[in-house]
Amino acid sequence: ELKVEQNPLFLSMQEGKNYTIYCNYSTTSDRLYWYRQDPGKSLESLFVLLSNGAVKQEGRLMASLDTKARLSTLHITAAVHDLSATYFCAVDLRPNSGNTPLVFGKGTRLSVIA
Amino acid sequence: DTAVSQTPKYLVTQMGNDKSIKCEQNLGHDTMYWYKQDSKKFLKIMFSYNNKELIINETVPNRFSPKSPDKAHLNLHINSLELGDSAVYFCASSPLGTLSEQYFGPGTRLTVT
Incomplete structure (x- = not known):
């Protein structure tokens, strides 16, 4: 059974600090997706990582993918309150197939405090 | 311009009733999905449709029946x-x-x- 594991599941961090969220998965997929969900809202696509070694950055968030280790990281730099949300990583149900459902991790609930 | 829309946003009903949820996308996409997010925020795929055809049914009870009248719409009847x-x-x-x-x-x- 395909598994996607995130840690930590809960993260409380101070503004200005750095931290990393980890996503391990059991499939051979070369692709990984990161989503953000605000409370009571939908999911917003943050990053699509397409190959081994892929790195993408948007503002204070940077995501990377190591397909050999089956590991993706989401690094937060100098956290601000606006980053408070739940972050999900996901992989293709059918590895490297298009138009396949995603299998999600349990999400990391991030709270940035002053 | 709403890309993927659903109705209703909230649905409160009693046990034993039958209800439907509607979904429409105006993105021109060929594949549509239904996911369920439980109280612990865990997201799980239920169904996948490609151009009106059911592709994936992830062990969902048969009380759930998706219907896709065209590739822009995917409804869920429970x-x-x-x-x-x-x-x-x-x-x-x-x-x-x-x-x-x-x-x-x-x-x-x-x-x-």
């Missing part, structure tokens, strides 16, 4: 609702191609009492 069906249901779509990046609707919060 018979004999149970307490455990309470959740947020998300519709999503993705374009034809090698990627599965999905665009999610706003969700429908279903509460069964």
Whole structure:
């Protein structure tokens, strides 16, 4: 059974600090997706990582993918309150197939405090 | 311009009732999905449709019946609702191609009492 594991599941961090969220998965997929969900809202696509070694950055968030280790990281730099949300990583149900459902991790609930 | 829309946004009903949730996407995508998000925020795929055809049914009870009248619409009908069906249901779509990046609707919060 395909598994996607995130840690930590809960993260409380101070503004200005750095931290990393980890996503391990059991499939051979070369692709990984990161989503953000605000409370009571939908999911917003943050990053699509397409190959081994892929790195993408948007503002204070940077995501990377190591397909050999089956590991993706989401690094937060100098956290601000606006980053408070739940972050999900996901992989293709059918590895490297298009138009396949995603299998999600349990999400990391991030709270940035002053 | 709403890309993926769902109706209703909230649905409160009693056990045993039958209800439907509608989903429409105006992105021109070929594949649509239904996901269920439980009270612990865990997201799980229920169904996947590609150009009106059912592709994936992930061991969902047969009380749940999706219907796709055309590739822009994917509705979810639920018979004999149970307490455990309470959740947020998300519709999503993705374009034809090698990627599965999905665009999610706003969700429908279903509460069964």
